Amino acid sequence: MIRDITIGQYYMVDSPIHSLDPRLKLIATFVYVICLFIINDVYTYAFSMLALAGIIAVSKVPLKFIMRGIKSIIVIIIFTAIINVLTTKGTHVLYELGWFTVTLEGVYMATKMVVRLIMLIVSSSLLTLTTTPIQLTDGIEYLLKPFQKIGVPSHEIAMMMTIALRFIPTLLDETDKIMKAQQARGADFETGGLMEKAKSLVPILVPLFISAFRRADELAMAMEARCYHGGDNRTRMNVMALQKNDYYAMAVICGFVVCLIIIMLVM
């Protein structure tokens, strides 16, 4: 059944990482990604990798799921590697390939970029693997709140994300229904070239869009009927509160950054 697909890639398991405050996880991921762009020698790389491996172990998410994220961008990784190998100038020439020269520096640079990219993907997919979309939305809303003064619509962004998450299964169901209805009328979605396939999507997309607009209209009315008036003076049932574990996690994050700085200074 089409509606059984999970949204995002949340991996349900009980772990200390899963139960952390989503705000903390968002900040931690952010800090880690910044660190990834600062580090540039073997030691700091090794240390960051070790830290990530430790968190993965604690999160109890199987490596298989984490690798999925990498698989989806394998093309980009290979492309990055090739570009770096071919374009980095250096003195230790390994190969001459017509116009291009492969240098030791190039290989070194490419390895660095690829490892950095992989760590980037792994750390951010770890966030979505251990946090439900709803928690993420709540976390983002909270963290964006300070930026409201400079015009970032934090509540609206969060509400849009919630509604999108809520309607994805509904619209998928509907797509399924429309496809079946069109097939019953003799529509063919399987055969034909790219152009024909694209054309055959029109009779699905048009009714889907019309229905989505109708739904949006009705939903807006239903929300208004329930006194919705934007984010002002709105309270929440679930208030996010930091637990003991969150404070430990904070200490770990600070410790990580401090160690990284020390390694950079010493080496």
Place this chain on the structure above:
Amino acid sequence: MDFMVKANNLKYEYTRTFEADKETRTETFLALNDVNINIKKGSFVAILGHNGSGKSTFAKQINALITPTDGTLWVNGYDTKKEEFVWDIRQSAGMVFQNPDNQIVATIVEEDVAFGPENLGIESSQIRKRVDSVLEAVGMSAFKRQAPSKLSGGQKQRIAIAGVLAMKPKCIVLDEPTAMLDPEGRKDVMETITRLNKEEGITIVHITHYMDEAVKADNVIVIDNGIVVMEGTPKEIFVQVDKLKAYGLDVPQVTEVAYNLRKRGINIPADILTPEEMVGAICQLKLTI
């Protein structure tokens, strides 16, 4: 004031814009015409009428989603035309719509039920209490942490009712809440509504196309082309079979049977509304033969 809803010469005009001969024209359409309706506090009122007769238009008025073009509508004593009362009106008169899918906002049942109270700015622990108690009241406590998309139509409609209840309304307006449900879901929803009316004293305004649901009401109002044409208890309304048919409405199945039996000269009461009454009447008949 002991009226929950009081309409005084209520008129409502829709303005439609359309393109014809390469120019945009506007046209007005009178959807409600001089409507006078009084709904007592704590009563259960059913509104009937064929498609396009103006029922939904009236329902939206009660929630101040639209306001009268002319005339006045008071809801719980508040004039719906006065902007400052909008939130009081929407809090005291909740609304449940036809399509359960298009009125659920959140991705988790309890979060959706909390949506109304959250908008009212109620304190978090208080919301928690309300959510738990209203989910209990509609018999959906077991589904608290579920995703609404995994529920049946009837269950979703009960969640929508819970969402309205959590705002502690005095009145609930239901616009064809059972239209998209199977018989099982319809029964659940109807039981929930009647229980809320009897036990909690909540005023119910129930718009429906199902006559067997209208029978359960204290009062029935029939609207035809924006005009209130009949008003009275279910018994008073449904005996007028010919009149109802002229307005494009049906009567409950057993009432129709009784009507046809009477036509054939069988002496049976005309105001039979439920199968139980029918059984009683037929047994009486046997005794007199």
